[in-house]
Amino acid sequence: xxxxxxxxxxxxxxxxxxTAASYQDRFEVSASxxxxxxxxxxxxxxAPVDYDRHRRGYFLTxxxxxxxxxxxxxxxxxxxxxxxxxxxxxxxxxxxxxxxxHERVKGLLTMHFGPRILEAVxxxxxxxTDCDTRLLKTVADAVLQRRLLRIVYHTGYSGQTVRRDVEPxxxxxxxxxxxxxxxxxxxxxxxxxxxxxxxxxxxxxHRYEGQQFDVSEFLDTAFGIxxxxxxxxxxxxxxxxxxxxxxxxxWHKDQEMRMDKDGSLILSVPIADLTEIRRHVLKYGAEVQxxxxxxxxxxxxxxAAQILSLYDNP
Numbered sequence: 371x372x373x374x375x376x377x378x379x380x381x382x383x384x385x386x387x388x389t390a391a392s393y394q395d396r397f398e399v400s401a402s403x404x405x406x407x408x409x410x411x412x413x414x415x416x417a418p419v420d421y422d423r424h425r426r427g428y429f430l431t432x433x434x435x436x437x438x439x440x441x442x443x444x445x446x447x448x449x450x451x452x453x454x455x456x457x458x459x460x461x462x463x464x465x466x467x468x469x470x471x472h473e474r475v476k477g478l479l480t481m482h483f484g485p486r487i488l489e490a491v492x493x494x495x496x497x498x499t500d501c502d503t504r505l506l507k508t509v510a511d512a513v514l515q516r517r518l519l520r521i522v523y524h525t526g527y528s529g530q531t532v533r534r535d536v537e538p539x540x541x542x543x544x545x546x547x548x549x550x551x552x553x554x555x556x557x558x559x560x561x562x563x564x565x566x567x568x569x570x571x572x573x574x575x576h577r578y579e580g581q582q583f584d585v586s587e588f589l590d591t592a593f594g595i596x597x598x599x600x601x602x603x604x605x606x607x608x609x610x611x612x613x614x615x616x617x618x619x620x621w622h623k624d625q626e627m628r629m630d631k632d633g634s635l636i637l638s639v640p641i642a643d644l645t646e647i648r649r650h651v652l653k654y655g656a657e658v659q660x661x662x663x664x665x666x667x668x669x670x671x672x673x674a675a676q677i678l679s680l681y682d683n684p
Contacts, residue, residue, distance in 0.1 A: 372478075374399070375411055378428075379437055382419065387427025414477030416470050448491055450475050456493035456546070498546025499566040506565060509550055512538045512573045519552070522570040523563060531569065536561070537578045540585045544595045551589065553582040560588050562597060593622045593639045594646035601640050604647050605662040608635040612657045636661075644669055 374397050381388035390404050399407075408428075411417045418431040454472040479487045512519040519538045524531045536552035543549070548565040560583050592601055608616055610633030617627065617635055626638040641647050648669050651658055660667045 371407060371410075373397075374407055375415075376437075378407070379411065379417065382417075382428060382430045383433075385429065387422060387425045387429055389427045410477065415474050447475055447479050448487075451479060451488070452491035452493055455491070456543075499548075499564065501548045501565050505568060505571055506541075506548060508571050508573060509538060509565065509568075510541060512571075513541060513550075515573070516577050516579070518574040518576045518578060519550075520572040520574055521563065521568050524567045524569060526564075526567065532556075534563075535574070536563070537582065539581055542589065549595065551585050560597065562595060590623065591640065592642035594641070594643065594650075596643035596646050599642045599644075601642055602663055603638050604641045604660070604666055605636065605638045606651060607659045607661055608637065608654065609657045610634055612654060648673070 374393070377396070378388055378393060390401065393399070393404050393407075394401060408419065412419050415437060416435075417437070418435055419428055420431050421427075422429050451472075454468065454475060476488060509519065511517075517538075518535055520533065520535050522531060522533050535555045536550075537555075538550055538552045540551040541548060542551050542562070550563045550565060552561055552563060553559070554561040588597065591597075593604070607630075613629065613633055613635035616637065617629065621637065622639045624640055628636050630636060639647070644666050648666060651660060651666075651670055652673060660670050
C-alpha cells in the first residue's frame, strides 16, 4: 500500500493530475482499493487532495504539503508514537498540529502491523506539572522567531509574582514538566522558568541575534534542573541492599561510581544546587548516607530530624 500511495503522492507533487484509472492500471487494483487508499491519504495522512473536473484528475490544494520520508520507517514511527504520547500527558489540551501528526503516525503503524502495535510503546511521567497549550505555543513561537519574551512569573520559593524580559533559547521538558531556558535581562544571567508558573506571556517585537550562553553546556553541567550555585560534587554511599539496583543507573553523564568490598556503592555526581539532590537522597531513607558536601549532610540530617518529630508528637 505504501508503494501505491507514494507513487500517487509523487504524481500529485509533479502536478500530473493522476486519475483513478491510471492508479488501477499501474497497480492492478480495483476501484474500491483506490478509494480506500485515497481515503487513507486524505484522512490518515492529512494530504489536501481534491478532484479537478476539467483535467479529470486529482491535485493538491496546498502545494507545500509534504510526506516526510522518515514516516515510512517502522522503528522511527514507533519512537515518534512514544514521543507524542509523552508530550500529550502534560498538556491541558492538544494543539491541532500535534493531534494531526499523532493520528498520521498511528495510521501508518496500524496499516502495516494492525491496531495492537499501538500498545507496543508507552511513557509514564511521575509528578509532572500541567501546562496550558496556548502558553506553550506562544513560548515556542518566541523561541523559533528569536523574539524577546515578556513573562509574568510566580516564583516557587519566595511566593512573589514578577515581570521579566527574557531571551528564550530552548523549551526543555524535564521529567514531564515544561521549562524555558532563557537569558534574563533583569538578572543578567541564564535562568530556567517553569511554564506552569507563568501567569502571562507576551512576544515582543525586538529580536535577539546570538545566544548569551551555551544552552547545552548549561543544562549538562550538573544533576537536576536547578541551577545558580557553583559546581560541586555530591558523594553518596548506598547500602548493599540498593546498590545492586543503582549500579546500572545514570544520574548524570559525568558521574563516578565504584563498588566497595562490603557491597555498598559510592556515587559521585556534579551539583549546582542542593534542593533537588536532597529530595532525591531522602527518598532512599536509611539506605543512603551523604558523604559530601557538608552542607548537604546538614540539610538531610535536619530534615530527617523534622520527619522524626512528626511521628514523636502525634
